[in-house]
Amino acid sequence: GGAVTKSWSLGVTEPVSAGVGGEAHIALAGKKVVAVWGNEAYVYDLEGTELGKFEIEDGVPGGIVGFKNGKIGFVTGEGLVLYSADGFRHGEILKKTVPEGFENWDVFLDEKGKLWVVTDHGYAIKYKKPGSVDFMVEFTDHSLAFPRADAYQDVLFVTDRDSILKVDALEAKAKADVGAAGNDL
Numbered sequence: 001g002g003a004v005t006k007s008w009s010l011g012v013t014e015p016v017s018a019g020v021g022g023e024a025h026i027a028l029a030g031k032k033v034v035a036v037w038g039n040e041a042y043v044y045d046l047e048g049t050e051l052g053k054f055e056i057e058d059g060v061p062g063g064i065v066g067f068k069n070g071k072i073g074f075v076t077g078e079g080l081v082l083y084s085a086d087g088f089r090h091g092e093i094l095k096k097t098v099p100e101g102f103e104n105w106d107v108f109l110d111e112k113g114k115l116w117v118v119t120d121h122g123y124a125i126k127y128k129k130p131g132s133v134d135f136m137v138e139f140t141d142h143s144l145a146f147p148r149a150d151a152y153q154d155v156l157f158v159t160d161r162d163s164i165l166k167v168d169a170l171e172a173k174a175k176a177d178v179g180a181a182g183n184d185l
Contacts (some may be wrong), residue, residue, distance in 0.1 A: 051085065079094060094127075111152050124136070126151075156168075
């Protein structure tokens with residue numbers, strides 16, 4: 001195994017909720033490490049020097065995603081709110097592209113840096129860029145409890161209670177497209 005090469009402490013005094021999703025998150029955003037503790041974001045360089053901190057105006061996020069350009073997306077309610085590492089709030093970036101009716105969702109980048117969303121009602125959305133949908137597919141017909149996901153080469157790995165679903169998103173999309181074309185006849 002690897003060895004820890006460096007560690008540093010967050011300057012926090014309050015505990016966070018340890019529930020599923022919790023209130024503590026970490027992400028790489030460009031060449032910055034962003035740690036979230038409750039509704040506070042702490043920004044560090046890769047060596048652990050604190051570059052700043054800011055309060056997340058939208059409250060405690062349900063998730064976090066770091067972008068290569070150094071910006072950070074925070075999962076808040078039914079939106080993904082973009083912030084700069086200095087705390088500037090750019091606003092919601094998904095432009096209502098996520099189907100309504102979900103309670104929990106996850107957001108992540110695949111190996112090519114493409115943004116994905118997975119909802120607890122079984123939808124996966126891949127974006128060309130935030131707000132511009134590449135494709136959306138319903139990959140399961142049952143509700144997922146607190147889904148957490150990742151993707152590699154358009155294959156999704158999604159938590160589902162005590163198991164992991166492996167879904168070929170392009171294959172699911174192709175099947176849905178064939179079904180939809182059949183309905184047009």
